[in-house]
Amino acid sequence: xxxxxxxxxxxxxxxxxxxxxxxxxxxxxxxxxxxxxxxxxxxxxxxxxxxxxxxxxxxxxxxxxxxxxxxxxxxxxxxxxxxxxxxxxxxxxxxxxxxxxxxxxxxxxxxxxxxxxxxxxxxxxxxxxxxxxxxxxxxxxxxxxxxxxxxxxxxxxxxxxxxxxxxxxxxxxxxxxxxxxxxxxxxxxxxxxxxxxxxxxxxxxxxxxxxxxxxxxxxxxxxxxxxxxxxxxxxxxxxxxxxxxxxxxxxxxxxxxxxxxxxxxxxxxxxxxxxxxxxxxxxxxxxxxxxxxxxxxxxxxxxxxxxxxxxxxxxxxxxxxxxxxxxxxxxxxxxxxxxxxxxxxxxxxxxxxxxxxxxxxxxxxxxxxxxxxxxxxxxxxxxxxxxxxxxxxxxxxxxxxxxxxxxxxxxxxxxxxxxxxxxxxxxxxxxxxxxxxxxxxxxxxxxxxxxxxxxxxxxxxxxxxxxxxxxxxxxxxxxxxxxxxxxxxxxxxxxxxxxxxxxxxxxxxxxxxxxxxxxxxxxxxxxxxxxxxxxxxxxxxxxxxxxxxxxxxxxxxxxxxxxxxxxxxxxxxxxxxxxxxxxxxx
Amino acid sequence: xxxxxxxxxxxxxxxxxxxxxxxxxxxxxxxxxxxxxxxxxxxxxxxxxxxxxxxxxxxxxxxxxxxxxxxxxxxxxxxxxxxxxxxxxxxxxxxxxxxxxxxxxxxxxxxxxxxxxxxxxxxxxxxxxxxxxxxxxxxxxxxxxxxxxxxxxxxxxxxxxxxxxxxxxxx
Numbered sequence: 001x002x003x004x005x006x007x008x009x010x011x012x013x014x015x016x017x018x019x020x021x022x023x024x025x026x027x028x029x030x031x032x033x034x035x036x037x038x039x040x041x042x043x044x045x046x047x048x049x050x051x052x053x054x055x056x057x058x059x060x061x062x063x064x065x066x067x068x069x070x071x072x073x074x075x076x077x078x079x080x081x082x083x084x085x086x087x088x089x090x091x092x093x094x095x096x097x098x099x100x101x102x103x104x105x106x107x108x109x110x111x112x113x114x115x116x117x118x119x120x121x122x123x124x125x126x127x128x129x130x131x132x133x134x135x136x137x138x139x140x141x142x143x144x145x146x147x148x149x150x151x152x153x154x155x156x157x158x159x160x161x162x163x164x165x166x167x168x169x170x171x172x173x174x175x176x177x178x179x180x181x182x183x184x185x186x187x188x189x190x191x192x193x194x195x196x197x198x199x200x201x202x203x204x205x206x207x208x209x210x211x212x213x214x215x216x217x218x219x220x221x222x223x224x225x226x227x228x229x230x231x232x233x234x235x236x237x238x239x240x241x242x243x244x245x246x247x248x249x250x251x252x253x254x255x256x257x258x259x260x261x262x263x264x265x266x267x268x269x270x271x272x273x274x275x276x277x278x279x280x281x282x283x284x285x286x287x288x289x290x291x292x293x294x295x296x297x298x299x300x301x302x303x304x305x306x307x308x309x310x311x312x313x314x315x316x317x318x319x320x321x322x323x324x325x326x327x328x329x330x331x332x333x334x335x336x337x338x339x340x341x342x343x344x345x346x347x348x349x350x351x352x353x354x355x356x357x358x359x360x361x362x363x364x365x366x367x368x369x370x371x372x373x374x375x376x377x378x379x380x381x382x383x384x385x386x387x388x389x390x391x392x393x394x395x396x397x398x399x400x401x402x403x404x405x406x407x408x409x410x411x412x413x414x415x416x417x418x419x420x421x422x423x424x425x426x427x428x429x430x431x432x433x434x435x436x437x438x439x440x441x442x443x444x445x446x447x448x449x450x451x452x453x454x455x456x457x458x459x460x461x462x463x464x465x466x467x468x469x470x471x472x473x474x475x476x477x478x479x480x481x482x483x484x485x486x487x488x489x490x491x492x493x494x495x496x497x498x499x500x501x502x503x504x505x506x507x508x509x510x511x512x513x514x515x516x517x518x519x520x521x522x523x524x525x526x527x528x529x530x531x532x533x534x535x536x537x538x539x540x541x542x543x544x545x546x547x548x549x550x551x552x553x554x555x556x557x558x559x560x561x562x563x564x565x566x567x568x569x570x571x572x573x574x575x576x577x578x579x580x581x582x583x584x585x586x
Numbered sequence: 587x588x589x590x591x592x593x594x595x596x597x598x599x600x601x602x603x604x605x606x607x608x609x610x611x612x613x614x615x616x617x618x619x620x621x622x623x624x625x626x627x628x629x630x631x632x633x634x635x636x637x638x639x640x641x642x643x644x645x646x647x648x649x650x651x652x653x654x655x656x657x658x659x660x661x662x663x664x665x666x667x668x669x670x671x672x673x674x675x676x677x678x679x680x681x682x683x684x685x686x687x688x689x690x691x692x693x694x695x696x697x698x699x700x701x702x703x704x705x706x707x708x709x710x711x712x713x714x715x716x717x718x719x720x721x722x723x724x725x726x727x728x729x730x731x732x733x734x735x736x737x738x739x740x741x742x743x744x745x746x747x748x749x750x751x752x753x754x755x756x757x
Contacts, residue, residue, distance in 0.1 A: 123678035123685075181682065188689045195696050438700055 009429030014079060015198055016274050022202040024288065026271050027072075029209035029412025031261050031292040034114065034381075037409065041300035041307075042376030043256055045236050048243030053297075055244065055253035060293055064257040067480055069285040070487050071263065073500035075272030076281050081423035082266030085273070089491045096482045099475065100266035101424050106471040107265065108417040109448055110464045112190065113455040114378070115410040116183045118403050120162055121382065123182070125399035132157035133390050154387045162382075166458045169466075173458025180456045183449065189411065191445040194418045195438050197426075198274055201415045208412040213295075215405035216302050219398075223305030226392070228315075232308010233301065235371050259473070261292055264480040267416030270423035272500075281500035303380075310388035311370035318365035322346075325360045381406060418444070 008014050017023040044052045078085045083097030124131050135148035135156060143149070148156035159165050166173045193204040223229050243249055262268070272281065319339045326345065327337065330353075337345050349357050375384045389398045422441055425431075431440055455464055487499075610618045620630045640647070640660055648654055 120678075123681045126681050127677040185682065185686050185689065188686065188693065192689055192692050192696065195693070196700070200696070436700065436704070438697055 009427060010431075010433050014274065016276065017198060018202055020279075022198075022205060023271060023275060024284065025205045025209040026198070026201060026412075026415065027268060027284070027288045028291050029205055030267050030271070030416030031288060032209075032212070032295045032409065033260075033262065033413035034406065034410050035256075035260055036292070036296045037299045037303065037406065038378075038380040039376055040256060040260070040296040041303045042374055042380065043252055044300050045304075045374045047246075047249045047252065048240030049235075049237045050239035051241050051243055052249065052253065055250045056257065056293070059250075059254040059257040060289060063254055064261050064263070065285060065289050067258075067263050067484060068261050068268065068289055069282065070483060070499070071268040072272040072281045072285055073498070074487060074491070075269035076275045076277065076279055076500040079273045079277070081270045081273060081425075081427045082420060083424040084427040085269055086486065089486055093482070093486045093490065096479055096486065097266065097424060099479055100264060100269075101421060103472060103475050103479070104265045104267065104417050104420040105448070106467060108414060108421065109452045110455060110467045110471075111410065111417060112186055112414060112448070113183065113452055113460070113464055115186045115407060115414070116179060116456075117162065117378070117382065118406045118410065119182045119186050120179065121386070122400065122403035122407060125396055125403055128396050130386075130390060130395055130399060131161070132386055133395070152383075152387070154383050154390075157386075158378075158382045163461050164458050165461055169459050169462035171459060175453065175456050176458065176460075179460075180453065183452060183456055187445050187449040187452075190414050190418060191442060193411070194415060194422070194445070195441055197419070197422065197437060197441070198271075201419070205412060205415065208408040208415075211408045212405045213298075215401050216295075216299055218401065219306065219405075220298070220302040222392070222398070223302050223309065226305065226309035228312020229305035229308045231367070232311055232371055233304050235368065236304045236308070255473075257293075258477070258480070260296065261289060262413065262416060264476040264483060265417065266420035266424065270419040271416065273423065277501050279500070282498060303385075306385065306388050307374075308371065310384065310391070311367060311373070313388075313391050314370045315365055315367045318363055318370075322362050322365060325362060326357075329356060329360055 017026075044050075074085050074089070078088050080088060081097070082100040083094060086097040087094040132154045135144035135153050137143070138145050145156070147160060151159075162179070164173070164176055193201055193208075224233075258264075275281075316339055319342050323337050323339075323342055326332065326349065327334065330349065346357070346362075373384075385402065386399070389395050389402065392398050418441075421444055425440065425444075426437070454460065457463075607622060608617045608619050621636055623629045623631055644660075
């Protein structure tokens with residue numbers, strides 16, 4: 001369909017999704033990322049378990065779905081990446097698109113570094129025993145390394161053998177060549193999948209989007225059968241409604257839904273721009289948002305059951321240590337006091353010989369204390385969960401499954417990040433027509449790889465936290481605000497039919513006047529329409545005129561006076577082609 | 587057992603069980619002991635030597651009692667820990683090599699397929715252009731050069747020109 005103003009800058013047709021499922025899986029894969037696994041369960045746990053779902057769902061309905069709808073709709077309607085879309089709505093809003101592009105670039109730098117760490121752990125999972133199960137020995141082999149002894153084996157493996165972290169951000173240290181190799185590998189994987197744009201990601205997404213669900217199910221089944229898991233689940237999901245009085249909870253719920261859906265990065269706009277124009281974007285919005293939230297919930301059940309098992313395990317070890325103290329002190333036979341008897345024996349000893357008991361270094365072993373130990377982010381994945389896996393029978397297999405799930409989750413989010421960078425670049429026509437897309441993608445990936453080398457320094461983790469805390473959050477919220485303002489007031493939300501141009505079945509045969517002049521300044525809102533966009537006799541041609549006449553019975557005439565004037569190129573982009581002749585109406 | 591340990595360490599065959607003196611024996615099998623020098627029954631062998639002897643033969647002592655380092659404890663003799671299983675070559679490097687190899691082969695295949703596809707497409711375009719030109723040429727000519735038909739005078743038929751003197755045939 002030839003559309004004036006919608007000519008591809010590189011010539012030829014705009015690429016399109018091979019089928020609807022690829023598009024849905026790409027959006028779901030982009031939205032469902034590492035945050036669903038390691039941020040949502042932490043928030044649930046911190047903010048009163050099941051009670052957190054109330055602010056979360058309210059934020060989903062009031063904030064997440066509307067902004068998500070706006071992004072998908074304008075992307076599908078205007079068929080451009082983030083820069084093109086905002087320039088089409090108003091030339092003054094082009095900066096929003098540029099900002100989205102820049103933030104996507106920064107996010108993809110450090111997001112892939114996290115994938116590098118996941119890849120490193122994945123590569124190290126193919127051995128038994130797992131390398132983080134034991135401390136290395138010290139020099140005279142009579143004990144373990146002091147650093148490892150002071151913390152724990154998993155912490156030592158993470159901070160020393162993976163990151164080799166320095167004490168301070170100002171002390172950069174040297175490049176860790178192991179991490180550099182893994183970084184190169186993960187960028188190579190991303191390049192291989194994004195090499196031809198949605199043609200190649202569309203094929204890769206079948207695996208990367210569906211595999212995590214398979215692994216989550218396996219972990220769920222396994223987790224629920226572990227001892228202590230159900231107790232953990234009950235404790236962590238028991239709602240504490242009092243927590244809702246804390247305004248921090250609502251803020252964190254809104255923040256979580258915002259970043260969970262990956263809004264304001266421009267990736268959804270890019271994906272939707274490859275859609276056919278008549279796609280039902282409302283249904284897609286609700287579907288994808290609900291799938292994202294359900295995934296968070298599903299993942300948190302699996303994660304909590306494993307964490308409950310870990311807490312029960314740690315509690316048991318705590319009891320064992322205390323029992324050993326008691327046995328040594330009171331000369332009981334070895335293994336004569338089981339975990340269940342411990343409480344009774346301690347009470348008896350406290351009653352009979354309290355001074356001797358008081359001298360012992362007994363720890364307070366309460367299961368709730370272990371359950372309350374929560375972690376989010378890399379701490380959950382690389383420290384808490386890896387330790388939990390150590391105690392599961394068949395540990396290397398579980399480690400491989402877990403880290404490959406994390407890797408595919410992150411990879412599908414990276415597809416969205418890369419598309420939000422590459423699609424606007426292609427639409428802007430920064431490269432010559434005959435410059436192959438593969439080369440452009442390769443250049444972008446190479447540039448990102450070279451810049452991300454700074455995260456493989458010994459102080460890389462600190463730099464990543466700086467970027468994570470300051471590069472993305474505030475900027476994305478600002479861009480989302482500008483998006484909402486831009487679409488609502490500049491583009492005009494009040495229009496018949498849907499924002500994405502989908503024809504509603506009740507108006508079949510009636511050309512929705514919404515097709516024309518949307519961002520012409522004096523026709524931007526309904527008030528203006530009623531006042532000045534009444535069909536004028538003669539004068540400027542109104543593209544919606546024929547449509548308005550046939551739709552008059554349905555509402556006030558919304559013929560756009562002056563909407564189709566040739567000197568307003570912006571309107572050209574928004575006109576619908578005549579369905580019969582497939583040419584834009586004059 | 588302890589006597590045996592001392593024998594092995596000191597390379598003296600003379601230490602006997604009677605040289606090991608026990609005291610403070612409790613019902614939970616813990617005791618203090620000293621080892622006397624077999625030659626002079628009064629002096630005791632210094633602590634360091636005893637410690638070294640036990641360290642050397644720890645495994646044997648444990649096995650005799652079917653106990654481990656955790657359950658048979660010699661106070662202030664820390665056990666020499668077994669080194670963790672050292673792989674002959676780093677496993678992760680092998681897996682890494684495999685994965686990277688697959689990725690590089692994949693990239694090379696995709697890129698070369700793209701180049702090949704583009705070349706074929708360009709060739710197909712070129713042949714189409716030639717056909718068009720040829721068509722245009724034929725259309726232009728239509729077996730008669732069009733530019734010759736543009737003469738206002740048209741084609742002059744020589745037959746009629748020659749018959750100018752008797753234009754009108756008598757009836």
